Amino acid sequence: xxxxxxxxxxxxxxxxxxxxxxxxxxxxxxxxxxxxxxxxxxxxxxxxxxxxxxxxxxxxxxxxxxxxxxxxxxxxxxxxxxxxxxxxxxxxxxxxxxxxxxxxxxxxxxxxxxxxxxxxxxxxxxxxxxxxxxxxxxxxxxxxxxxxxxxxxxxxxxxxxxxxxxxxxxxxxxxxxxxxxxxxxxxxxxxxxxxxxxxxxxxxxxxxxxxxxxxxxxxxxxxxxxxxxxxxxxxxxxxxxxxxxxxxxxxxxxxxxxxxxxxxxxxxxxxxxxxxxxxxxxxxxxxxxxxxxxxxxxxxxxxxxxxxxxxxxxxxxxxxxxxxxxxxxxxxxxxxxxxxxxxxxxxxxxxxxxxxxxxxxxxxxxxxxxxxxxxxxxxxxxxxxxxxxxxxxxxxxxxxxxxxxxxxxxxxxxxxxxxxxxxxxxxxxxxxxxxxxxxxxxxxxxxxxxxxxxxxxxxxxxxxxxxxxxxxxxxxxxxxxxxxxxxxxxxxxxxxxxxxxxxxxxxxxxxxxxxxxxxxxxxxxxxxxxxxxxxxxxxxxxxxxxxxxxxxxxxxxxxxxxxxxxxxxxxxxxxxxxxxxxxxxxxxxxxxxxxxxxxxxxxxxxxxxxxxxxxxxxxxxxxxxxxxxxxxxxxxxxxxxxxxxxxxxxxxxxxxxxxxxxxxxxxxxxxxxxxxxxxxxxxxxxxxxxxxxxxxxxxxxxxxxxxxxxxxxxxxxxxxxxxxxxxx
Ligand code: ADP
Ligand code: MG
Numbered sequence: 001x002x003x004x005x006x007x008x009x010x011x012x013x014x015x016x017x018x019x020x021x022x023x024x025x026x027x028x029x030x031x032x033x034x035x036x037x038x039x040x041x042x043x044x045x046x047x048x049x050x051x052x053x054x055x056x057x058x059x060x061x062x063x064x065x066x067x068x069x070x071x072x073x074x075x076x077x078x079x080x081x082x083x084x085x086x087x088x089x090x091x092x093x094x095x096x097x098x099x100x101x102x103x104x105x106x107x108x109x110x111x112x113x114x115x116x117x118x119x120x121x122x123x124x125x126x127x128x129x130x131x132x133x134x135x136x137x138x139x140x141x142x143x144x145x146x147x148x149x150x151x152x153x154x155x156x157x158x159x160x161x162x163x164x165x166x167x168x169x170x171x172x173x174x175x176x177x178x179x180x181x182x183x184x185x186x187x188x189x190x191x192x193x194x195x196x197x198x199x200x201x202x203x204x205x206x207x208x209x210x211x212x213x214x215x216x217x218x219x220x221x222x223x224x225x226x227x228x229x230x231x232x233x234x235x236x237x238x239x240x241x242x243x244x245x246x247x248x249x250x251x252x253x254x255x256x257x258x259x260x261x262x263x264x265x266x267x268x269x270x271x272x273x274x275x276x277x278x279x280x281x282x283x284x285x286x287x288x289x290x291x292x293x294x295x296x297x298x299x300x301x302x303x304x305x306x307x308x309x310x311x312x313x314x315x316x317x318x319x320x321x322x323x324x325x326x327x328x329x330x331x332x333x334x335x336x337x338x339x340x341x342x343x344x345x346x347x348x349x350x351x352x353x354x355x356x357x358x359x360x361x362x363x364x365x366x367x368x369x370x371x372x373x374x375x376x377x378x379x380x381x382x383x384x385x386x387x388x389x390x391x392x393x394x395x396x397x398x399x400x401x402x403x404x405x406x407x408x409x410x411x412x413x414x415x416x417x418x419x420x421x422x423x424x425x426x427x428x429x430x431x432x433x434x435x436x437x438x439x440x441x442x443x444x445x446x447x448x449x450x451x452x453x454x455x456x457x458x459x460x461x462x463x464x465x466x467x468x469x470x471x472x473x474x475x476x477x478x479x480x481x482x483x484x485x486x487x488x489x490x491x492x493x494x495x496x497x498x499x500x501x502x503x504x505x506x507x508x509x510x511x512x513x514x515x516x517x518x519x520x521x522x523x524x525x526x527x528x529x530x531x532x533x534x535x536x537x538x539x540x541x542x543x544x545x546x547x548x549x550x551x552x553x554x555x556x557x558x559x560x561x562x563x564x565x566x567x568x569x570x571x572x573x574x575x576x577x578x579x580x581x582x583x584x585x586x587x588x589x590x591x592x593x594x595x596x597x598x599x600x601x602x603x604x605x606x607x608x609x610x611x612x613x614x615x616x617x618x619x620x621x622x623x624x625x626x627x628x629x630x631x632x633x634x635x636x637x638x639x640x641x642x643x644x645x646x647x648x649x650x651x652x653x654x655x656x657x658x659x660x661x662x663x664x665x666x667x668x669x670x671x672x673x674x675x676x677x678x679x680x681x682x683x684x685x686x687x688x689x690x691x692x693x694x695x696x697x698x699x700x701x702x703x704x705x706x707x708x709x710x711x712x713x714x715x716x717x718x719x720x721x722x723x724x725x726x727x728x
Contacts, residue, residue, distance in 0.1 A: 039141070185215065192209075223709055270298075389414050550563065606640065
């Protein structure tokens with residue numbers, strides 16, 4: 001399997017295959033699956049094709065005619081091909097394909113064009129299926145993902161070389177799925193599956209192959225996760241049992257509200273797990289506004305009471321600062337131990353972020369290292385090597401969709417023994433994603449929102465079709481402000497970047513921002529920008545209001561000050577980027593206007609909307625777009641506006657994002673290990689694979705008893721694994 005391709009296909013082809021398709025070994029080639037299969041009779045569907053589509057058709061040459069061209073020198077050859085169901089024309093100028101002969105079958109690949117109303121290919125790639133090739137007789141001809149210099153048929157020929165001797169192929173292949181598992185689920189052997197996939201004789205064979213090859217992917221992935229869980233379970237941490245009369249009791253006494261039933265239940269679950277030596281590894285899902293922060297704070301307090309430190313990791317500096325501020329507020333003197341007015345029985349809350357001044361950072365680091373800071377709030381900066389904890393007992397990760405497995409590991413490694421880990425997310429996670437991306441965590445859910453919430457309603461404002469609606473939106477903002485409330489206006493871009501340099505889109509600090517869903521067309525106007533929109537609002541519809549901006553290019557202390565001013569009600573309207581996306585908590589804000597809403601992802605919009613559903617007043621979220629209501633984009637926004645059911649939205653999100661983004665960069669040609677598995681369609685299969693993988697890993701010597709599976713797990717390099725575990 002590890003044989004270099006140069007030994008199979010010759011050095012020249014091997015070189016371009018490596019360069020253009022990242023195919024290096026026999027294994028790579030065997031796992032380079034056909035994208036689809038051409039079959040006779042397909043040309044009936046040619047009518048559905050649009051000019052500009054790139055397609056391959058399997059057809060027979062019906063007619064060839066050549067004549068000299070009138071306008072210039074040379075020969076024009078017209079070839080009509082058909083498959084019994086339809087026909088089309090191929091056109092060649094001075095081409096050797098003038099040699100196509102009537103009766104020959106071939107694969108013709110080209111870009112669809114039109115000539116006098118008829119579909120045609122100009123200079124298509126042709127691959128005549130010759131008599132000594134048995135492929136033409138097959139019902140299905142595999143069409144491979146190809147590249148500039150490696151055509152589908154070169155790949156097909158190369159694969160054929162590997163397949164010609166099925167017996168020796170079967171011997172060379174190590175099947176990662178143990179036989180009992182195959183038997184239980186009716187899966188064909190690996191060699192059979194590859195044969196069916198690359199040289200199918202029927203559609204049913206392709207189905208058998210797909211089922212089996214998806215199992216490979218799911219089982220290897222689940223075995224990786226099960227092995228993680230087992231390893232984590234074997235490495236004891238430190239028990240942090242509850243102690244009365246400490247910080248936790250003080251927090252409970254200081255809370256201005258009583259906990260919801262859900263907060264209490266999850267709290268007890270966490271308290272019990274923290275009291276065990278086995279490190280907790282838990283994912284807390286809870287709708288936006290369900291009150292996860294308090295749950296986390298109480299867990300942190302328990303750990304501090306037991307003598308350990310707790311770290312709270314936030315995706316943005318704005319959110320980190322807000323957390324530090326609100327924790328400090330709840331703790332009061334108990335959060336200022338060591339200061340003049342502090343309570344010596346308490347602890348210190350310190351903030352540690354990347355953009356802090358060197359002196360502040362040094363001081364914070366010292367407090368973390370000597371243990372005087374029991375609670376440390378920060379961004380990715382916490383992950384850096386120079387940050388050392390005296391005794392890290394609990395790591396809380398807020399809004400997990402921005403932190404992957406590797407980062408959790410980096411924080412875990414900061415304890416002498418593995419700390420307890422609590423991951424929080426408001427983005428509901430479909431079951432398949434929970435089983436894959438977060439498959440190493442146990443899950444708790446907060447379903448209930450605190451009582452007395454006004455709720456949020458949403459509407460799409462089609463500014464392109466109905467400009468008057470936008471005026472009405474600004475009027476609503478004025479009305480809310482007149483009633484004493486506040487508003488957000490969110491834009492996709494900061495704006496005003498000279499020469500395109502500098503940061504113009506806000507994402508989580510130090511991490512890649514999720515690609516805005518632009519639909520890929522570059523001829524659209526650039527997305528609306530915070531600076532421009534703020535100016536236009538001040539000069540126009542909101543001239544009577546106090547309008548300020550907030551974005552990631554502002555200095556951290558300015559951001560902090562701006563956020564404080566907004567929270568204090570000194571600003572009416574905050575025009576911002578997605579820096580306000582997660583977790584920002586200003587209960588008096590009741591309207592959000594999202595400009596160019598189509599440029600945001602579904603979960604992003606749901607998160608954003610969560611900013612205006614936090615108090616007792618009803619919230620309103622207006623999604624402004626120029627996309628027509630009937631377009632796919634318009635429909636997506638309508639769907640977001642129509643429901644606040646996070647789980648339904650998560651599913652919609654999965655559907656609209658390319659799945660490759662979630663499970664791995666399958667399309668990009670990188671070897672991500674996941675090619676066929678679909679998070680949308682294969683829930684059942686993933687669940688079954690999870691059961692089998694857990695059984696295999698936890699019985700006996702675990703993976704050591706299954707060397708073939710172990711090899712497949714190891715073959716996913718750390719990078720690749722990280723890649724598909726982290727894309728969420
Ligand atoms: P999220 O789960 O989205 O992170 P937060 O923890 O930010 O939500 O809480 C949202 C708001 O609800 C905050 O203002 C918080 O103080 C408030 N809150 C939390 N728990 C309760 C409760 N039990 N009763 C009333 N308000 C609560
Ligand atoms: Mg939160």
